[in-house]
Amino acid sequence: MSGAAERVAAFFDIDGTLVPAPSLERRLFRALRRTGAIPWMNYPRWGMEAARLLPRGLTAIAEGNKSYLRGLRAEQILEAAEPIAFFEEGVARVEWHARRGHEIVVVSGMVKPLARMVAMALECELEARGVERDVLVSATRLEESNGIFTGRVLGEANFGAAKRRAMEVVARAMEINLRESHAYGNTLLDRPMLDAVGHGHAVNPGKELADTANLRDWAIWHWHQQKKFASENSLKDKVKFQTIGTHP
Numbered sequence: 001m002s003g004a005a006e007r008v009a010a011f012f013d014i015d016g017t018l019v020p021a022p023s024l025e026r027r028l029f030r031a032l033r034r035t036g037a038i039p040w041m042n043y044p045r046w047g048m049e050a051a052r053l054l055p056r057g058l059t060a061i062a063e064g065n066k067s068y069l070r071g072l073r074a075e076q077i078l079e080a081a082e083p084i085a086f087f088e089e090g091v092a093r094v095e096w097h098a099r100r101g102h103e104i105v106v107v108s109g110m111v112k113p114l115a116r117m118v119a120m121a122l123e124c125e126l127e128a129r130g131v132e133r134d135v136l137v138s139a140t141r142l143e144e145s146n147g148i149f150t151g152r153v154l155g156e157a158n159f160g161a162a163k164r165r166a167m168e169v170v171a172r173a174m175e176i177n178l179r180e181s182h183a184y185g186n187t188l189l190d191r192p193m194l195d196a197v198g199h200g201h202a203v204n205p206g207k208e209l210a211d212t213a214n215l216r217d218w219a220i221w222h223w224h225q226q227k228k229f230a231s232e233n234s235l236k237d238k239v240k241f242q243t244i245g246t247h248p
Helices: 024-034 042-056 058-064 074-080 088-099 112-128 161-174 188-195 207-216 232-240
Strands: 009-012 085-087 103-111 135-145 148-154 182-185 199-203 219-221 226-228
Touching: 009 088, 009 161, 024 074, 024 103, 024 112, 042 058, 042 148, 074 112, 085 088, 085 112, 088 103, 088 112, 088 182, 088 226, 103 112, 103 161, 112 135, 135 161, 161 188, 182 188, 188 199, 188 207, 199 207, 207 219
Parallel strands: 009 103, 009 182, 103 135, 182 199, 199 219
Antiparallel strands: 085 226, 135 148
């Protein structure tokens, strides 16, 4: 990054950082399976893709196998997604950065349509607090054919070191000074994104991440208070006028 860059950003992981467990994509899968929206052939396809990814480890299977979405549209994801409940302390921290003019970016391995929904929910929460700020999205992109997902990931799944690379792309495009920026994550998988900035923040860390945070002098946060999205109608109105797609 050039020293001339003046923008500062706050990068937030979603699952376990802004949103309590279980992960939003796991909940989405359960909802789609419950309603029968997943074509039955997607299950053996998922198994074949899992076998292909196995040499890269179980995390690659968990984060990079999106075969269950083959044949679905983005609108189906939106319809099946559960109402979003944030950590209240997390939303307050997003507001703190937004009021200081920082760019807000959510960085997640979940599929991009779902991450966009989280971003819009955050925008509505900020608006309810008197702050207007766009929330940018860096997430796993899916290949589409005529508006229908093929089940294949475009590029690389956005987890681990890929998060850092994605942040660097955003930083170059928006002239963000990463050394002055902040990142929030909750597991060791988020370490590369926390290492990418000058101000790392470990949220509800396990022992290993807490030890790493202490070694690197990162802030440690304990967020527990859940807050259901209060302005659900606002989110629905926002979705109505925005395309929920997987384009960059």
